Structure formats: structure tokens, C-alpha cells
Amino acid sequence: xxxxxxxxxxSMASAIGALALKGGNTVExxxxxxxxxxxxxxxxxxxxxxxxxxxxxxxxxVILAVLFDSAVPIVxxxxxxxxNKIVVDITNPFNASATGLAIPHDTSIAQKVxxxxxxxxxxxxxxxxxxxxxxxxGGPLDVFVAGDDAQAKASVSAxxxxxxxxxxxxxxxxxxxxxxxxxxxxxxxxxxGVGSLNFSLGVKQG
Amino acid sequence: xxxxxxxxxxSMASAIGALALKGGNTVExxxxxxxxxxxxxxxxxxxxxxxxxxxxxxxxxVILAVLFDSAVPIVxxxxxxxxNKIVVDITNPFNASATGLAIPHDTSIAQKVxxxxxxxxxxxxxxxxxxxxxxxxGGPLDVFVAGDDAQAKASVSAxxxxxxxxxxxxxxxxxxxxxxxxxxxxxxxxxxGVGSLNFSLGVKQG
Numbered sequence: 359x360x361x362x363x364x365x366x367x368x369s370m371a372s373a374i375g376a377l378a379l380k381g382g383n384t385v386e387x388x389x390x391x392x393x394x395x396x397x398x399x400x401x402x403x404x405x406x407x408x409x410x411x412x413x414x415x416x417x418x419x420v421i422l423a424v425l426f427d428s429a430v431p432i433v434x435x436x437x438x439x440x441x442n443k444i445v446v447d448i449t450n451p452f453n454a455s456a457t458g459l460a461i462p463h464d465t466s467i468a469q470k471v472x473x474x475x476x477x478x479x480x481x482x483x484x485x486x487x488x489x490x491x492x493x494x495x496g497g498p499l500d501v502f503v504a505g506d507d508a509q510a511k512a513s514v515s516a517x518x519x520x521x522x523x524x525x526x527x528x529x530x531x532x533x534x535x536x537x538x539x540x541x542x543x544x545x546x547x548x549x550x551g552v553g554s555l556n557f558s559l560g561v562k563q564g
Numbered sequence: 565x566x567x568x569x570x571x572x573x574x575s576m577a578s579a580i581g582a583l584a585l586k587g588g589n590t591v592e593x594x595x596x597x598x599x600x601x602x603x604x605x606x607x608x609x610x611x612x613x614x615x616x617x618x619x620x621x622x623x624x625x626v627i628l629a630v631l632f633d634s635a636v637p638i639v640x641x642x643x644x645x646x647x648n649k650i651v652v653d654i655t656n657p658f659n660a661s662a663t664g665l666a667i668p669h670d671t672s673i674a675q676k677v678x679x680x681x682x683x684x685x686x687x688x689x690x691x692x693x694x695x696x697x698x699x700x701x702g703g704p705l706d707v708f709v710a711g712d713d714a715q716a717k718a719s720v721s722a723x724x725x726x727x728x729x730x731x732x733x734x735x736x737x738x739x740x741x742x743x744x745x746x747x748x749x750x751x752x753x754x755x756x757g758v759g760s761l762n763f764s765l766g767v768k769q770g
Contacts, residue, residue, distance in 0.1 A: 543746060
């Protein structure tokens with residue numbers, strides 16, 4: 359059982375929050391617009407609470423379920439309120455046409471978040487290759503994970519398993535660059551070979 | 565049925581050559597070391613022939629089954645001998661520790677090959693996310709494909725289907741950068757979450 363705070367009130371927050379509650383975790387929803395956060399918490403039910411924006415989240419695991427260009431500013435705004443937290447970045451920095459990434463070539467949103475977060479926080483990239491509706495439906499999906507701290511990755515992996523999903527560790531946080539690229543590949547597949555959003559990238563045992 | 569020339573005599577050349585012959589395609593093997601190419605062609609049997617290094621390949625589809633840092637030099641050396649060919653780049657530009665890519669951040673080996681090849685050649689990235697032994701075993705594997713020319717991609721996709729594999733179009737050749745990153749992710753998974761080379765990345769229908 360994990361204690362999870364979700365920053366964001368959108369569809370990814372809703373999908374992860376619902377799975378988290380179903381998996382027996384405690385969930386706090388926090389949004390800059392408290393009314394929206396409250397509405398999501400109420401919709402989720404099952405004891406979901408509402409947090410106060412900019413203050414220390416209740417959860418040990420803090421999921422940044424925001425648009426990619428808000429991730430670093432929000433982490434900066436939170437500052438020391440994120441001390442000792444495990445921060446999970448799920449964002450995809452797609453450019454306007456979703457044909458490339460709007461990040462410098464030698465980094466990732468996850469690494470930028472790590473730079474902006476307190477030194478005691480541990481950043482994990484996860485969930486970004488999963489389309490919202492596929493994630494919401496749950497099932498045996500692979501959740502690709504990257505991070506520098508083994509214990510933080512183990513905590514996030516246990517949380518992922520509680521959702522009925524499969525954590526797949528890809529390595530250290532520098533792999534977040536390529537996971538963000540895998541998010542772009544997923545969009546490419548949706549627009550070309552697969553032709554729909556109804557799929558996920560995964561590991562197939564040989 | 566495709567007419568395929570494989571440049572290279574190593575394990576990927578062997579794996580693709582064997583599947584290609586089984587799928588009813590004609591296969592020519594060409595290597596700088598003609599004796600090695602002849603040995604592979606003989607081992608493959610089923611009418612596999614040996615080509616002459618640096619001259620126009622017999623196949624309409626030319627598979628560059630060489631180490632990544634040889635791909636561009638070889639294409640340059642072949643020059644106009646590759647006119648009008650579909651050139652398939654399967655390489656992975658791993659750095660020495662296989663924790664990053666030994667390419668500039670804004671390109672890929674496939675795009676470098678396209679710059680070096682005659683303007684009438686069409687470059688397709690494919691096969692690079694598949695580990696050698698998994699590919700050799702065949703089966704319902706996903707082969708991620710990227711390329712700028714729709715007809716060339718269709719030809720390569722038909723060839724892939726003849727191998728009993730599934731082509732998955734990811735978009736234009738710029739996606740080769742992220743496919744090369746997906747090759748790196750596969751190594752990361754092998755070294756971390758999966759713990760073996762006995763898997764493939766694939767598309768799971770939702």
C-alpha cells in the first residue's frame with residue numbers, strides 16, 4: 359500500500375487515481391484550481407482527499423500529472439515542500455505537431471525536474487508511454503520506469519504492481535530521454551502502423 | 565517475394581538471410597571478405613548467392629547488416645551502385661558501455677545513411693530493436709519501421725511479412741532517431757527490468 363499524492367486534476371490524474379484507489383492505496387489530489395481537484399477527488403471517492411497547492415503533499419509518492427511545460431515550474435514553485443518525496447514525472451514533451459520533442463537533445467523533462475527538485479527528492483520517470491484511455495482501462499500493461507535511486511524505483515514499482523500493471527525498469531534517469539522518445543514513437547505508431555490509440559508498447563517474452 | 569541483398573556476413577545477416585529464404589525471397593550475401601560471404605551463403609543454402617563487394621547489388625532491397633560505424637562509409641563506398649535501391653539500415657549506434665548513443669543528438673545512422681546514399685535510393689530503418697537470437701527464432705515479432713518514402717516502406721513491410729514478422733510503421737525517417745533510442749531502451753530493459761535478452765519490444769493491442 360502506497361500513500362500517493364497526484365498533482366493535477368486532468369484525465370491522467372483521474373486514470374491513475376482510480377487505479378490507485380482500486381489497488382488499496384491512499385490518494386490525495388492537488389490542483390492549482392482547488393475546486394477542480396475537489397471535483398476529481400469526489401468523483402474518485404474511496405477516501406480520496408484534496409491537498410493544498412504548494413504545500414508538502416501527504417503522499418510519499420508524488421505524481422506530476424500535469425502538462426510537460428508545467429512540470430518544472432510547478433516543482434520549482436513547490437521547492438522544499440517536495441523534500442524527501444519520490445516524484446514521478448509522467449509527461450510527454452511533444453512539440454505542437456507531435457512529430458518531435460520540445461526538449462533539448464541532451465536531457466528530458468524528468469532530468470529537468472530532478473534539477474529543479476530538492477536534492478533529497480528522488481525522481482522517477484514512468485507511465486508516459488501509455489495512452490490515457492488504455493491506462494484507464496487497466497490490465498496487464500507495461501509501465502516503463504527510469505530513475506537513479508534504486509529504492510525510489512522499487513517503491514514506484516510496488517505502486518505500479520498495486521495497480522495491476524507491470525513495472526519494467528529501463529535503467530537510470532538518463533533513459534528518460536529515450537522513454538520520452540518512446541512516447542513519440544507511440545504517437546507515430548498511432549498515426550501510421552497501428553492507426554489507433556488502442557494499444558500499448560510492451561515487453562514480449564521471447 | 566522480394567529480391568534481397570544483404571551486405572554483411574555476421575549474425576544479423578545470418579538471421580535475416582535464413583528467415584528471408586524460408587519466406588521464399590531470393591537472397592544475395594555480400595561481404596568485403598568474399599570467403600566469409602561465401603561461407604554464409606553456403607550455410608544458408610536454398611539458392612543464396614554471393615555478390616561482389618562495391619558493385620550494384622542484385623536485390624531491390626539492400627540490407628545493411630554491418631556495425632553502425634561502418635554503415636555510412638560502406639554506403640559512400642558503394643556510391644551510385646545503390647542507385648534506385650531500397651536500403652534498410654538495421655544498426656544500433658551504442659556507445660562503448662551501451663548506455664547512450666554514439667550519434668549526434670539531432671540525427672540517426674539511418675539519416676546519415678540517407679545523406680550518403682544516391683538521391684534515387686530510399687532509406688528505411690528497421691529491425692534494430694530486435695535482439696539477434698530472438699530474431700533468429702522468428703515468430704510473431706514486431707519490426708518497427710521508419711522511412712520517408714511510402715512505396716519503399718510498403719516494399720520493406722511486405723518483405724517483413726514474408727518473414728512471418730509484423731511491420732509496424734512509426735512514421736518518417738526522423739523517427740529513426742527514436743528507434744535507435746528504442747534499441748538502447750531494449751538494452752536497458754535487458755540489463756535491468758527484464759534481466760535477459762530473451763524478449764522483444766512490441767505493440768500490444770488494447
